[in-house]
Amino acid sequence: MGLSGPRRSERRVELRRPPALRGRRRDCQPQDGTPPMKWIILLTLALASLAASPARAQAISECPDDFSAFAGATDPLTCSCSAQAAERGSVWGMDVYTGDSSVCKAAVHAGAITRRGGQVTVTPEAGRPAYPGLTRNGVSSSNYGAYASSFRFAGAAGRPNTAADGKSSDSKSGPAGVPAETTAAISECPDDFSVFAETAEALTCSCSAQAAERGSVWGMDVYTGDSSVCKAAVHAGAITRRGGQVTVTPEAGRPAYPGLTRNGVSSSNFGAYASSFRVAGERRAASAPTGQTTQVLVSECPNDFSAFADTSEPLICTCSAQAADRGSVWGMDVYTGDSSVCKAAVHAGAINRRGGQVTVSPDAGQATYAGVTRNGISSSNYGSYASSFRFGPAPSGPTVCPDNFVAFQEITAPLGCTCDRAAMERGSVWGMDVYTADSSVCKAAVHAGAVPRQGGLVSVIPEPGRNAYPGLTRNGVTSSNYGPYDGSFRFPPRQGATAAAPAKMATAPVQQNITQSLRERGEVDLYVQFRFNSAELDLSAADTLRELRNVLAADTNLRLGLIGHTDSVGTADYNRSLSYRRAEAVGRWLVQQGIATSRLTIDGRGRAEPIADNATEAGRAANRRVQALKL
Incomplete structure (x- = not known):
């Protein structure tokens, strides 16, 4: 009719x-x-x-399919919706709907009727520039931009449907327990914030427990405009999973949105997006210790660093104990962009497993990433990757040897690295003198006689693959036979293995016990070897440096001044520069092993402070040293 x-x-x-x-x-x-x-x-x-x-x-007429024909009207229309009409058509907006929305389905969405239908009063409204979508009362409405006409339902904005027994399912309180009389102006939050892309005003709205579980989230702290508003609010710590009131602030689009697992919600990485938002509220950060406030300027670290692939600025962020155990790591010292940031930080020695603050520096992609087991974390080999990251200064000088040499099959230059005692016992070995690329580097070094069982520095030389690798028991290590393999490696003859070694050792100064000397005298002379006329650490320096690192790691309050000294050969200016660079090389090695730069100072005194006679070889050897002085 x-x-x-x-x-x-x-x-x-x-x-x-x-x-x-x-x-x-x-x-x-x-x-x-x-x-x-x-x-x-x-x-x-x-x-x-x-x-x-x-x-x-007057009888109650059936409601029209939509309200477009009433675009210029001002009087409300009272009409009835059948159960069939309540299921029919599409809806755009929330509380206020586009004129072409299904009237009866919008009435269910607004809570004016149930899905069984009923009588409603429809009020015409002027057109609006934006209509946000929302899932409510079992109906999902959609976002829409400007439309010429609108309508709403008298007295029904956002109210819950009436239960079958006639009692309201939420008659005493508003969202998250807020008294009903205080929530009249507080609308439910839209599903996402896309429709508010061009706005500047903050929106205060409420999230139900259901909305807090719904949808997807991209970013951290600042989210893509199409992220679920309420789920992002939980992720940000503005509300709990039970819901609550939030204030959503529009933000400009960003070139990258890093993902993070936080407060039980995992957000994802995303690249450039045209609009953003952030969520404010009574923050309940799950990782914050009781009685402490969370740091505002230092955000939690993202799950990985992929979103920062094209950036150059370092990121200061914090890792929780949970994040330090989460995810996978590829590489050593420099990691693939998709490695777990916090787990890599433990691997690099930047933090321990309890977490802490780190500085993450973006790095260019690399052709290969070598895996190593370090600090209780096993990283894996990987080939080429488009982006990388690291902690602290760029690595230089000898580093920890990788677990195996698979990642270096395509390179030709030797790799200088250090093996510790634990690495000597780890893994398997195939071959003799020349080893399969997937053999344990450090265990093969013992087998080859390149290092003693207590560890040391080695030089690993890449070799082409071979058709056969014979096994042999040697130096307490048993290697196995193997057939063809794509890549190999070997070690050069061990330094000092000639008959001249005893005579050379007679002139070398004896290294003092580092722990005892620092405790009793407050200083120790480090007799670490450098390449001739260079600040490049020699392979033989590893044992002494490793002992010094262990002393610093055991006492986190210990600070040292590193002072370089030379013999009298050369000019004063040259020796002063050389001594400084040598002390700097020792400090750089310690930093790469996880010692904070704030705990070290660097100086160079050249030939000005000898402790022995420069007229003899033994005296000159004693004068060539790096002094470690307690501060």
């Missing part, structure tokens, strides 16, 4: 003069023209009947 004419029961009463009054009878008409009393009574009854009949006769 349409609205073009009155229904049968709505026809108006026709005013007709009673038959007794149709003629102009003089005997019924007073001489002064006053109507007779009977006429007045009849006319009054007729007018009363006319006034009463529409109220008795």
Whole structure:
């Protein structure tokens, strides 16, 4: 039934003069023209009947499919929705809907009726520049931009559907327990924030427990415009999973959004997006210790560093104990961009497993990433990757040897690295003298006689693959036979293995016990060897440096001044520069092993402070040293 004419029961009463009054009878008409009393009574009854009949006769018409035809209207429309109409069509907006939205489905969305249908009052509204979508009452509405006309339902904005027993499912409180009388102006949050991309004003809204579990999130602290608002609020710590009130602030688009697992929500990485938002509220960060406030400027570290592939600025962030155990790591010292940031930080020695603050520096992609087991973390080999990251200064000089040499199959230059005692016992070995690339580097070094079992520095030389690798028991290590393999490595002859070694060792100064000397004297002379006329550490320096690193690691309050000294050969200016660079090389090695730069100072005194006679070889050897002085 349409609205073009009155229904049968709505026809108006026709005013007709009673038959007794149709003629102009003089005997019924007073001489002064006053109507007779009977006429007045009849006319009054007729007018009363006319006034009463529409109220008795008006039925509730069915609601139209949408409200477009009422775009210019101002009066509300009362109509009824069937159960079928409540399931039909599409809806755009929340609380206020586009004129072409399904009226009855929007009524369910607004909470004006249930899915069984019912009577509603639809109020026309002016068009709006944006209509945010929201999933509510089992109906998902969509975002939409500008539209010429709108409508809402009288007294129904956002209220919950009535339960089957007629009682409201939320009659005493608003969202998250907020009293109902305080939430009238607080609308439910939209599913995402895309429709607010061009706005500047913050939006205060409420999240239900259901909305806090719904949708996907990209970014951390600042989120892509199409992220789920309420789930992002949980991720940001603005609300708990039970929901609550939040303030959502629009932000400009960003070139990168890093993902992070936080507060039980895992967000994802994303590249450039046109709009963003951030969420404020009563922060409940799951990782914050009781009684402490979270640092505002130092954010939690992202899960990985992929989103920062094209950046150059270091990122200062914090790792929780949970994040330090999460994810996978590829590489050593320099890591693939998709490695777990916090787990890599433990691997690099930047933090321990309890977590802490780190500085992550973006680095260019590399052709190969070598895996190594270090600090209780096993990283893996990987080939070429487009982006990298590291902690602290760029690595230089000898580093820890990789677990195997697979990642270096395509290179030709030797690799100088250090083997510790634990690495000597780890892994398997195939071959003799020349080893398969997947053999344990350090265990093969013992087998080859390149290092003793207590460890040391080695030089690993890449070799082409071979057809056969014979096994041999040697130096307490048993290697196995193997057939063809794509890549190999070997070690050069061990230094000092000639007959001249004893004579050379006679002139070398004896290294003092580092721990005892620092404790008793507050200083120790480090007899670490450098290449001739160079600040490049020699392979033989590893044992002494490793002992010094262990002393610093055991006492986190210990600070040292590193002072370089030379013999008298060469000019004063040259020796002063050389001594400084040698002390700097020792400090750089310690930093790469996880010692903070703030705990070290560097100086060079050249030949100015000898401790022995420069006229003899033994005296000159004693003068060539790096002094470690407690500060």
